[in-house]
Amino acid sequence: AALTTDQATALSSSQIKGLSSADLGNLTTGAISVLTTAALAALSSAQLAGLGTTNITALPSANLSVLSTAALQGITGAEVSALGSAMLGLLPMQFIPLSTSAIANLSTATISGLTAAMVTSLTTAQIASLTATEILALGAPQISNLTSAQVTALTTSQITTLTVTQIGYFTGTQVGDFTAKQLDVMSSSQSNAL
Secondary structure, three states: OOOOOHHHHHHHHHHHHOOOOOHHOOOOHHHHOOOHHHHOOOOOOHHHHOEEEEEEHHHHHHHHHOOOOOOHHHHHHHHHHHHHHHHHOOOOOOOOOOOHHOOOOOOOHHHHHHOOHHHHHHHHHHOOOOOHHHHHHOOHHHHHOOHHHHHOOOOOOHHOOOOOOHHOOOOOOHHHHHHHHHHHOOHHHHHEEE
């Protein structure tokens, strides 16, 4: 039988550490939603990955900041998409610990909801892992906050995917960060939008 919410609330961090990822995945959303700060802080990457898309959204949002960087590396791409940008913004260090495969599986709604702080916390590897669909979901708030390193990390495929409108969102400083290779692959319409 599944744990009740009262039983889940009573779990200590050592008891949480003893649960397998399958055990955690089998908890009800009600039980997940009442896990204490200590219990959340004790989660491992395998346990977090085992929660699945339904249970991960049941995590108490007020306590998400206690999840460890090591645990966050276990979040799957499907779980990231299920969380959405609002809950992702509550995570410590935002996107830094998320794998490139998790980043590559963000929904377009999550991508378009990224804040300036979330965008600047993405690594160059994470930027380079954005899919064509994700690139098309970037708006002015995301593009205009890319750092110099992030701009140069954009692949030529990503550059050619950008719309003329999106090219217009790059600031003058960012335009100066484009590499010769990136500029070479731009269409004349894209170049004219700079």
